[in-house]
Amino acid sequence: MPVRVQTEDFDVARELATLRAGNRAVGAVAAFIGTVRDVNENTGVAAMTLEHYPGMTEKALAGIVDAAKARWDIIEALVIHRVGALAPEDQIVLVGVTSAHRREAFAACEFIIDYLKTQAPFWKKEDTAAGARWVEARASDDEAAARWDGTREPAG
Amino acid sequence: MRDAATDTVTLVYLARLRESFGTATERIVPPADVTTVAALRAWLAARGGRWATELAPGRAVRIAVNHDLALPDTPIRPGDEVALFPPVTGG
Numbered sequence: 677m678p679v680r681v682q683t684e685d686f687d688v689a690r691e692l693a694t695l696r697a698g699n700r701a702v703g704a705v706a707a708f709i710g711t712v713r714d715v716n717e718n719t720g721v722a723a724m725t726l727e728h729y730p731g732m733t734e735k736a737l738a739g740i741v742d743a744a745k746a747r748w749d750i751i752e753a754l755v756i757h758r759v760g761a762l763a764p765e766d767q768i769v770l771v772g773v774t775s776a777h778r779r780e781a782f783a784a785c786e787f788i789i790d791y792l793k794t795q796a797p798f799w800k801k802e803d804t805a806a807g808a809r810w811v812e813a814r815a816s817d818d819e820a821a822a823r824w825d826g827t828r829e830p831a832g
Numbered sequence: 833m834r835d836a837a838t839d840t841v842t843l844v845y846l847a848r849l850r851e852s853f854g855t856a857t858e859r860i861v862p863p864a865d866v867t868t869v870a871a872l873r874a875w876l877a878a879r880g881g882r883w884a885t886e887l888a889p890g891r892a893v894r895i896a897v898n899h900d901l902a903l904p905d906t907p908i909r910p911g912d913e914v915a916l917f918p919p920v921t922g923g
Contacts, residue, residue, distance in 0.1 A: 710923050714897025726922065729846050729915060732899035757922060770921050778897075788923055795901065799847035810848045813892070813919030 677755055680735040681728060681759040686770055695754050696774045702751055706781035708771040708789045716766035716811065721802045724811075726768070729797035732756075734797045743791070744784040750775040753788060757798065759774045787824055794821040835923070839910045841872075846917035852882045862908065869895050870904035872914065892919050 688709060702824045708732040714721055730785040735785045741753045762768060775781040841860040850856050866875045873895065879888035887893060896915045901905045908914060 721908065727847055728922070729844070729896070729899075729917070732896055732915065735899045736901075793923035794920065796922050797896070797917060797920050799918065800921045801847070811921040813921050821891065 680756045702774045704778040704781040706774045706785040710769040723803045740791045748780040748784045790821045793817045844915040869902045869906045880891045
């Protein structure tokens with residue numbers, strides 16, 4: 677399944693091996709792994725909780741993967757995103773893309789994580805010495821996603 | 833998640849908005865003139881208190897209708913599931 681939301685950790689090597697197994701047309705595998713940092717906004721982060729919107733999350737991620745496949749000549753793409761309690765150094769997200777050549781795999785991988793960060797319904801809540809706080813969205817993430825096509829973000 | 837057998841709209845609040853409003857979901861019957869995302873937001877803000885604060889014009893709120901990100905003029909119909917949430921911060 678190309679999109680998964682799960683509480684348990686994932687094995688990057690095994691996931692990427694599965695992604696390209698049995699397909700001799702694959703000549704490139706690009707991967708992005710997002711992990712938990714111990715500092716954000718100059719404050720120490722002891723732990724975090726990731727929340728999502730079940731139902732919409734899977735639909736949004738599948739839509740982003742479909743958009744990447746429509747735009748680049750890639751073979752397969754995988755997104756795994758964890759939810760629940762996480763600690764510094766933990767893996768949060770894996771994006772893996774296979775293609776015949778590297779350029780398409782790199783571009784599609786970056787596109788998928790850029791759109792995930794602005795379109796997929798996940799929220800981080802950090803535990804700090806000053807208490808729990810919801811992570812604020814970054815304008816730089818919107819700009820990163822917008823540079824792929826120049827469209828404006830949806831607004832409510 | 834359509835529930836066309838009823839006149840109700842299901843509202844879902846996520847992350848900071850759920851905590852601020854003190855509820856995760858509710859079912860409403862919107863007034864006849866509340867037919868779009870923008871009108872629904874204004875109608876909820878008119879409740880006052882935290883609703884007015886969180887949904888004030890200019891506050892960054894994302895709204896999804898039936899699991900798709902919506903625009904201000906996206907229509908809302910009976911049976912729809914409408915989610916309100918802060919800008920997303922995954923990845």
